[in-house]
Amino acid sequence: MAPVSIDNGLMVAWALFVLGFIGVLVRRDLVFVLMSIEVMLNAAGLAFILAGAKWGKPDGQVMFIFILATAAAEVALGLGLVLRFHHKFKTLDTDAASKMRG
Amino acid sequence: MENLFFLIPALPILGFIALALFGRRMSAGAIRTMGVGSIGFSLLCALASAGQFLNAFQAGRPWVQTLWQWFAVPGLAVSVSLKLDSLSLIMALVVVFVSFLIHVYSAWYMDGDEEYGRFFAWMNLFTGAMLTLVLAGDILLLYLGWEGVGLCSYLLIGFWYKEPANARAAIKAFIVTRVGDTAFLIGLFLIALKTGTLDIAQASTSIGAMKASGLPTLIAMLLLGGAVGKSAQLPLQTWLPDAMAGPTPVSALIHAATMVTAGVYLIARMNAFFVLSPVAMEAVAAIGALTLFLAAVSALFQTDIKRMLAYSTMSQIGYMFLGLGVGAWSASLFHFMTHAFFKALLFMSAGVIIKAMHEEHDIFKIRKKLLSGTAFPVPPIAFWSFLTGGAALAALPFITSGAYSKDMIISGAWTSGHVWVWALALAGSFLTGLYTFRVFFTVFAGTGQSVYSFGGKRNLLVLIPLAVLSVFSVVAGYIKSNIIPFLGMVLPAVAPVKGEPFIVYIAPMLLPLIGIALAWLLYSPRAKATALKAWAEAAPLSGFFLRGWDFDRLYDFLIIRPYKFAGRLIQTDPVDLIYSLIAVISGLFHFVLGTSQTGKIRLYAALIGIGTAIIITWAVLF
Known part of the structure; x- marks a missing residue:
């Protein structure tokens, strides 16, 4: 298998990131928003892996481990918030929580 | 009595306090007794003081009574002190005597007015303030009386305040005199600053040491500014004709006894400042001469009987100023005295006529009413007292008091070498005869005299003041040889620089007669010179003179309009524009940020994305 060129890999990371960002913008459902953020995090992680492979250094993989850990923590907190949100508003629409204009 | 003459101003002020506090609950009779009585007792005190003063007379020694210390700060101690000398004695006697008669007359004139008590309260305060002014031994106390007089004139001119025109006239009188008062106040500060005292005698002594500097001239001019405002002289004369809006007794009180003569008294009292300054003396003489002429011409064209009298007052005060300016000090004060008698008499008889005509002021309409017999008959006392007062005003030689005092002033103008001032005074004396008897003939000639009947009660309240003042208007001239040396003890004398040829001596006696004769030709029922009269009344300038040489318009153009224009300019506070701009910008930011939140x-996510995109683009491109 021929090695993946860095340009193509970055294109994939970029496409993933944009897809995730569009997901954050267009989905109202809080669960999907969290999932889109996960996609964006993974896009960033992919970019780190590619950069690490390009320079032949382990730093990119280290950073990916960090991102995974952060994402796991975020999901743990985020799902908890989603439950409270649903309990309070009886919906998962993010716009429902705009009363304080915060 | 040496220590009791403070009662002269104190009694009217006490009367004011009593009437102001309890006037609403008192009956008309009680108000009348209180209002007239307080002035009556004050008159008795003045007469007793005068008797004692003349008895214990040592040349030039004034009685000084210090009542209490007003205040003392380092460098200046002001005490409330009264001073009686020949000048203030004469002045106070005339003021309280004429005021008393006017109060008696007011009791009749204002009878039935719903605010009888308020009227007498103000009248008493007016008299009290004027007596304070006259008897003050301290410039600050004099100023207190001065302002009190100004305040009361405002209150009394606007006494019938429900008529907007009256309220306007009152405000005008107050504001115009305030211009002069400000000058006076600055002069007062200068005296306090430079001499360290406000006692009149001490200040007069210490100013003598500063003769070489310009200070006496400056102070004298500032005092003159005050006097000009209060005495309705050029250029602050415009308030006086409008002040006729007040009840007639008020006009009599303002124009005969009290307010307008305050300026003359101020100059006479502060003579030490004026004799040091030839410039100020010339200014006084010039102002007097111009005012007397201007006012006399205006009086000639008035149709309102009270406005005619107002202009004649202005003109006579002009004579007094002229006399002060040319150094005929005593003659001026003597003219003040005779003028107080005959002008009060004229106003009161005019008041009788006006009341009989149901508040009709226009002399031609009065004549019509008299001819058609639709009005109350004019009582003979009004006729005789108007005639006596008019003769004295016109200075009919030998028999009337006005002639003695006025001729002294005119000859003083000649002998001191002021030829053009003298010429204006002579012209004024001709015009005085003409305008006075124009009104007299218009109202009385050929209209017939009816039986004595007022259509009212308390006739004695009118008869007595008119009769007494008629007598005084005639006999006051005969005490000339006594009163001039008496006044000369406190007033400086000026040596004549010029002899008096016979024509100069006889001219002021002849000119009023010529004026009266001309008035007869023009305005008697069998008038010969009707063509001339018609020309004079249709003359294009008659409206100009009727409005008093259009000074009101001039001031409107020069002062009021620019002031209003400036007011409109800064109405929106242009300086505030900078600060309001800052506020507007902050508001804008607030709006943008507030809407985005x-x-x-x-x-938010979209905005973060856009912001990041912009920053990255920026970083990549630049």
Whole structure:
């Protein structure tokens, strides 16, 4: 298998990131928003892996481990918030929580 | 009595306090007794003081009574002190005597007015303030009386305040005199600053040491400014004709006894400052001469009987100023005295006529009413007292008091070498005869005299003041040889620089007669010179003179309009524009940031994305 060129890999990371960002913008459902953020995090992680492979250094993989850990923590907190949100508003629409204009 | 003459001003002020506090609950009779009585007792005190003063007379020694210390600060101690000398004695006697008669007359004139008590309260305060002014031994106390007089004139001119024109006239009188008062106040500060005292005698002594500097001239001019405002002289004369809006007794009190003569008294009292300054003396003489001429011409064209009298007052005060300016000090004060008698008499008889004609002021309409017999008959006392007062005003030689005093002033103008001032005074004396008897003939000649009947009660209240003043208007001239040396003890004398040829001596006696004769030719029922009269009344300038040489319009153009224009300019506070601009910009930012804060999480995400894109683009491109 021929090695993946860095340009193509970055294109994939970029496409993933944009897809995730569009997901954050267009989905109202809080669960999907969290999932889109996960996609964006993974896009960033992919970019780190590619950069690490390009320079032949382990730093990119280290950073990916960090991102995974952060994402796991975020999901743990985020799902908890989603439950409270649903309990309070009886919906998962993010716009429902705009009363304080915060 | 040496220590009791403070009662002269104190009694009217006490009367004012009593009437102001309890006037609403008192009956008309009680108000009348209180209002007239307080002045009556004050008159008795003045007469007793005068008797004692003349008895214990040592040349030039004034009685000084210090009542209490007003205040003392380092460098200046002001005490409330009264001073009686020949000048203030004569002045106070005339003021309280004429005021008393006017109060008696007011009791009749204002009878039935719903605010009888208020009227007498103000009248008493007016008299009290004037007596304070006259008897003050301290410039600050004099100023207190001065302002009191100004305040009361405002209150009394606007006594019938429900008529907007009256209220306007009152405000005008107050504001115009305030211009002069400000000058006086600055002069007072200068005296306090430079001499360190406000006692009149001490200040007069210490100013003598500063003769070489310009200070006496400056102070004298400032005092003159005050006197000009209060005495309705050029250029602050415009308030006086409008002040006729007040009840007739008020006009009599303002124009005969009290307010307008305050300026003359101020100059006479502060003579030490004026004799040091030839410039100020010339200014006084010039102002007097111009005012007397201007006012006399205006009086000639008035149709309102009270406005005619107002202009004649202005003109006579002009004579007094002229006399002060040319150094005929005693003659001026003597003219003040005779003028107080005959002008009060004229106003009161005019009041009788006006009341009989149901508040008709226009002399031609009065004549019509008299001819058609639709009005109350005019009582003979009004006829005789108007005639006596008019003769004295016109200075009919030998028999009337006005002639003695006025001729002294005119000859003083000649002998001191002021030829053009003298010429104006002579012209004024001709015009005085003409305008006075124009009114007299218009109202009385050929209209017939009816039986004595007022259509009212308390006739004695009118008869006595008119009769007494008629007598005084005639006999006051005969005490000339006594009163001139008496006044000369406190007033400086000026040596004549010029002899008096016969023609100069006889001219002021002849000119009023010529004026009266001309008035007869023009205005008697069998008038010969009707063509001339018609020409004079249709003359293009008659409206100009009727409005008093259009000074009101001039001031409107020069002062009021620019003031209003400036007011409109700064109405919107241009300086504040900078600060309001800052506020507007902050408001704009507030609006933008406030609207963007929606609470919609997806908008925030989009904005973060756009912002990041912009920053990255920026970083890559530049």
